[in-house]
Amino acid sequence: xxxxxxxxxxxxxxxxxxxxxxxxxxxxxxxxxxxxxxxxxxxxxxxxxxxxxxxxxxxxxxxxxxxxxxxxxxxxxxxxxxxxxxxxxxxxxxxxxxxxxxxxxxxxxxxxxxxxxxxxxxxxxxxxxxxxxxxxxxxxxxxxxxxxxxxxxxxxxxxxxxxxxxxxxxxxxxxxxxxxxxxxxxxxxxxxxxxxxxxxxxxxxxxxxxxxxxxxxxxxxxxxxxxxxxxxxxxxxxxxxxxx
Amino acid sequence: xxxxxxxxxxxxxxxxxxxxxxxxxxxxxxxxxxxxxxxx
Numbered sequence: 001x002x003x004x005x006x007x008x009x010x011x012x013x014x015x016x017x018x019x020x021x022x023x024x025x026x027x028x029x030x031x032x033x034x035x036x037x038x039x040x041x042x043x044x045x046x047x048x049x050x051x052x053x054x055x056x057x058x059x060x061x062x063x064x065x066x067x068x069x070x071x072x073x074x075x076x077x078x079x080x081x082x083x084x085x086x087x088x089x090x091x092x093x094x095x096x097x098x099x100x101x102x103x104x105x106x107x108x109x110x111x112x113x114x115x116x117x118x119x120x121x122x123x124x125x126x127x128x129x130x131x132x133x134x135x136x137x138x139x140x141x142x143x144x145x146x147x148x149x150x151x152x153x154x155x156x157x158x159x160x161x162x163x164x165x166x167x168x169x170x171x172x173x174x175x176x177x178x179x180x181x182x183x184x185x186x187x188x189x190x191x192x193x194x195x196x197x198x199x200x201x202x203x204x205x206x207x208x209x210x211x212x213x214x215x216x217x218x219x220x221x222x223x224x225x226x227x228x229x230x231x232x233x234x235x236x237x238x239x240x241x242x243x244x
Numbered sequence: 245x246x247x248x249x250x251x252x253x254x255x256x257x258x259x260x261x262x263x264x265x266x267x268x269x270x271x272x273x274x275x276x277x278x279x280x281x282x283x284x
Binding site: 048205 | 247248250253255258262265269270272277279280
C-alpha cells in the first residue's frame with residue numbers, strides 16, 4: 001500500500017523539484033540591458049505560452065485519435081490536456097499583462113498576438129463548457145473531438161501572428177529561423193530550463209488529471225449500477241386498518 | 245512599483261495559481277476516491 005501511495009505521489013514531487021530549479025535559475029540570471037529585471041517575467045510567461053500550445057496540440061491529437069478509433073481513452077487525454085491548456089493560456093495572458101504595464105504603459109492592447117490568444121482562451125473555455133452539456137460519454141466525446149480538431153487551427157495562427165502582421169508584441173524568443181534572440185548563455189539557460197520545467201509540470205498534471213477522469217468514470221459506473229427505488233421514500237405502505 | 249515589485253507580483257501569480265490548480269486536482273482525486281470507497 002505504501003509503495004502504491006509513493007507511486008501516486010511522484011508527479012507532485014516532480015512539479016516541486018522542477019519549479020524550484022527553474023525559479024533559482026530565473027533569479028540568479030543577469031538583468032537585461034533594455035528590460036532590466038523585468039526580463040525575469042519572461043522566464044514564466046514564455047513557458048506558460050509554450051505549454052498552452054503543447055496542451056492544445058495534445059487535445060488535437062486526442063480528438064483525432066478518438067474520431068478515428070472511437071476509443072474513450074483518447075477523449076480522456078484530450079479533455080485533461082484542454083483543461084490544463086486553458087489554465088496555462090490564462091496564466092500566459094495574466095503574466096503578459098503584468099509585464100506589459102511597466103514596459104508598454106498599458107495592461108492590454110488590441111494587438112494581433114494578444115487578441116488571438118484571448119480568442120483561443122475563450123474557444124477552449126467553450127470546449128470545456130461543451131463537455132458539460134451531456135453525461136453520455138460517447139456523445140460528449142464526439143462533440144468535443146470536433147471542436148478539439150477545429151480549435152487547433154488557431155495554434156499556428158497565434159504563434160505566427162507576430163511574423164505575419166505588424167504587432168507590438170515581440171517576435172518569438174526561442175524558435176526562430178536565425179536562432180534564439182537571447183545571446184547571454186545564463187539568460188538562455190534560464191529560459192530553456194523554465195520551458196523544460198513547465199513541460200514536466202504539464203506532464204505531471206496530465207498524469208493526475210487523467211487519474212481523476214478515470215475515478216470520475218468509475219464513480220458514475222458505480223452510481224448507475226446501484227438499483228434505485230422508482231419513487232424513493234415518497235412511496236409508503238398504505239395503512240389498511242391493521243394497526244387499529 | 246519597482247521592477248522587482250512587478251517580478252514578485254508575476255511570480256506570486258504564476259506559482260500561486262499553479263499551486264491552487266494542482267491542489268484542486270489533488271483534493272478532487274482524494275474526495276472521489278473516498279466517495280467510491282477507495283483508500284488513499
